[in-house]
Amino acid sequence: MTFNFLSNRRILLNLLAVLAAIGGLWALYFFFFRPPPTLLGPPVVITRAEWGAAAPDLRLQNPKDREVFNTVVIHHSAMPIDERPREIQQVHMQGRNFQDIGYHFLIGREGRVYEGRSLAVHGAHVKEHNAGTLGIALLGNYEELEPTAEQIQRLRWLISTLMANHPLTHLAGHRDFLPGKTVCPGKNLAALLPKLAAELGLRFGTDGYVGPEPTPGILPPPVSSAADPEPVTPSH
Ligand SMILES: [Zn+2]
Incomplete structure (x- = not known):
C-alpha cells in the first residue's frame, strides 16, 4: 500500500508538473508571442474636416470634366x-508650394x-505622371519598417x-x-505590390499610364500648366 501510495503520488506530481509546464508555455505565448488583438473596426475614411485639413489653395480649380484614374500609385x-x-499637408503646401496635400488618400500604421x-x-x-494616377500613401518609412497587416488590409x-x-x-x-x-x-512595401495587384484583379506596373494629353473618350482635358503651377513632385 505504501509503495502504491508513493507511486500514485509520484504520478500525481508528474501530472501537476506537466500541467504547470503547459500553463507556463501558454502564459509565455499569451504575453510574449501572441499577436496583439487587432483594433481594426469597420472601414471608415477619416474626412479632411475630421483630421483638421487646411483649405486647398485657391488656385486649385476642379476641371470641368471629371478626373479619370486608370492607375493607382502607392x-x-x-x-x-x-x-x-x-x-x-503643411510640408506639401508650405514647403513645396503644392496647392493641397499631394496624395488622394493616406493610411496610418493602425489602419486608419x-x-x-x-x-x-x-x-x-x-x-510628370499625375494625370490619371490616383495617389495613396502609407504613413511610415518602408525602406526601414514593414507595413502593418492593418495597413495592407485597409x-x-x-x-x-x-x-x-x-x-x-x-x-x-x-x-x-x-x-x-x-x-x-x-522596398518592404514595394515587394508586396505585385501580389496585391493580382489579388485585386489589377495589372502591376506603369503600362496603363495614358499620359497628360487628352484622349477622346478616355481622359478629360488636362489642367493647363498655367492653372496648375505645382512645380515639384514629392520625393516620397
Ligand atoms: Zn512616392
Missing part, C-alpha cells in the same frame, strides 16, 4: 511614424484611412472600393514610374 510618406496628415486631395483633381505625387479595401467608381486597371509603386530616382514606396 507611396510611403518616409516621415516619422507618429506623423499625421496635417503635418504632411484619411481623405486627402479631392478626387476631382490631379494629385501631386508622381513627377489598402486592399480602399482600392477595391475605389475600383467601383473609377476605371482602374493598373497598380504601381512610385518608383516604378521613376526608376533610379526614388525608392518610394520603400
